[in-house]
Amino acid sequence: MLYLEDFVRGLPCGWLNLATTCRKDNVHELIAISEELTERYPLYEGIIRNYRVELEATDFDEHRELLVHYYEKAPASLNRELLFRRNEHGLYSCPFCGNPKKPDTLDHFIPKDQWPEYSIFPNNLVPQCRSCAPIKGENYYCVDAGTAKFIHPIYSDLLQKFRFKITVAFSCETNRPSFSVVLRKLQVTGDGEDQRVIFHIKNLKVKQRIIKFCQDDYRRWQTRLSKRRFDLRGALLQRLNEIPQNDRGRDWKSAFIEGLLNNEDAVDYLHSLRPNAMDQPLVPIVEELELE
Structure with missing residues (x-):
């Protein structure tokens, strides 16, 4: 945000x-x-x-x-x-x-x-x-709450004071993850401003959308690791290190990566899906053609 x-x-x-x-x-x-x-x-x-x-x-x-x-x-x-x-x-x-x-x-x-x-x-x-x-x-105004439903990102820095934190839980019995989302506040806010942010997030259905994003991204990593042998931790850290420390959690992907890296069981399970080196398919030869 x-x-x-x-x-x-x-x-x-x-x-x-x-x-x-x-x-x-x-x-x-x-x-x-x-x-x-x-x-x-x-x-x-x-x-x-x-x-x-x-x-x-x-x-x-x-x-x-x-x-x-x-x-x-x-x-x-x-x-x-x-x-x-x-x-x-x-x-x-x-x-x-x-x-x-x-x-x-x-x-x-x-x-x-x-x-x-x-x-x-x-x-x-x-x-x-x-x-x-x-x-x-x-949508613009909620009569019941007596406030605009959303925060204008051009006129307010309020959303920028918060970050998403995603926690990944992993069941070793079912080999399935679950995801939870909270907001972390990085700066002091005024009276009622925390509730404004929560109201904004709720009206945009952000929590449900983040959880769906995590489920989809987790499945994408599953698919990649089942087809190709690579170091998942290294790949995740590489992506995370491209983002300044203070910006992590501002978007869903960096929050998801941090959450996944914090769960060793989930990462170990995903690593277990990697094909053996001997089973890796040969990389096909690709002929390069000049464009006229």
Whole structure:
């Protein structure tokens, strides 16, 4: 989980200017409301920081289709900005949940269908993994809890203060592992902030997703070791040593590797699956062809 403070774009909003200077047939409709949109953008940070205050209904309901259209079918110059934010962010795990995959979609933190005025506001668009996307969806505020459901990784460093710890238990009778997940807090937090993080994690169903990830990754190691003889501990340590000590546990994979290395029974069992050296298949000769 990451703090993306460098993703904040200053005002005035350059993306709106790209949209209003395009040649779309309906651009005059966007120009007509551009001043109203410009007045809303400076309010955005306050809305995010006042996460206990429920948002009022949008004043742009009659322009919903138009505003969402400029995100979904953005003019070329704006589309380049959207693609850059979606794909060229330099992230290798999801800032919302720690999924160890490059985020390849954009989340409208304040949902665009309910508040279309923020459809093309860059600070409302956060890189996100495709597993988080359908879960978060159009969700924003929980009336019962009296708070926003999620933490905005561009405006808050709270998620970055925590790491995942995965514990691997192994049954020598069944030769099966089980996995449990807790959060480790690395820095002091304010009143209620721990519960905010837990609420965020719960609403994104992160615990269930991490356990499923561990089960799948464990099976992948089983398959590799049943086909090829290698040192599992060495392979795991090599991957772990590529990650700075303070970053371990920020994503699921590094937390899983640490958990697996801490269980000797699980590692010994996986090692026992390795084929004998004499049983190793011959590596086929591969002919290399020049590309013309």
